[in-house]
Amino acid sequence: MKKIAVFADVQNIYYTCRQAYGRQFSYKSLLERVSAGGDIVQANAYAIARDDDGQRRFQDALRHMGFEVKLKPYIQRSDGSAKGDWDVGITIDVLDAAPHVDVVVLLSGDGDFDLLLKKIREDYKTRTEVYGVPSLTANSLIDSASLYHRIADDLLQ
Numbered sequence: 001m002k003k004i005a006v007f008a009d010v011q012n013i014y015y016t017c018r019q020a021y022g023r024q025f026s027y028k029s030l031l032e033r034v035s036a037g038g039d040i041v042q043a044n045a046y047a048i049a050r051d052d053d054g055q056r057r058f059q060d061a062l063r064h065m066g067f068e069v070k071l072k073p074y075i076q077r078s079d080g081s082a083k084g085d086w087d088v089g090i091t092i093d094v095l096d097a098a099p100h101v102d103v104v105v106l107l108s109g110d111g112d113f114d115l116l117l118k119k120i121r122e123d124y125k126t127r128t129e130v131y132g133v134p135s136l137t138a139n140s141l142i143d144s145a146s147l148y149h150r151i152a153d154d155l156l157q
Helices: 010-021 027-035 053-065 087-100 111-124 139-144
Strands: 003-009 039-049 068-073 103-107 127-132 147-150
Touching: 003 010, 003 027, 003 087, 010 039, 010 127, 027 039, 027 053, 039 053, 039 087, 053 068, 087 103, 087 111, 103 111, 111 127, 111 139, 127 139
Parallel strands: 003 039, 003 103, 039 068, 103 127, 127 147
Antiparallel strands: none
């Protein structure tokens, strides 16, 4: 049975699904689909810690599904902008997992991950799959993946 690791860029998926469809992503449907292809040995969800009951309930639901939820503090800058980027953390975790799994599944449309996917495919022969909203996923990320899955109705709630 194939060993699979899942890495979810929660902010990216939330905002792209909301922008493109006005709907929420179904992590439960995703896990059901991915687990049909093997054994999920790692599932990480990367989110921003905000003092919000809705966010806490959502994070608890992810934990209940089997995700390890990694939180980074929400930083509000004095100019009104916000910071809460998990790209480096996701990259480190993917690099740590890639030698030990057959498949890395990345939920993100962020083109910054294209080099990461190319590296683990070349160095470890790890299959890479990306789930993203078609109109909001970087072409470079799609091109770097072994397989690209379009987020559509079957993965929305």
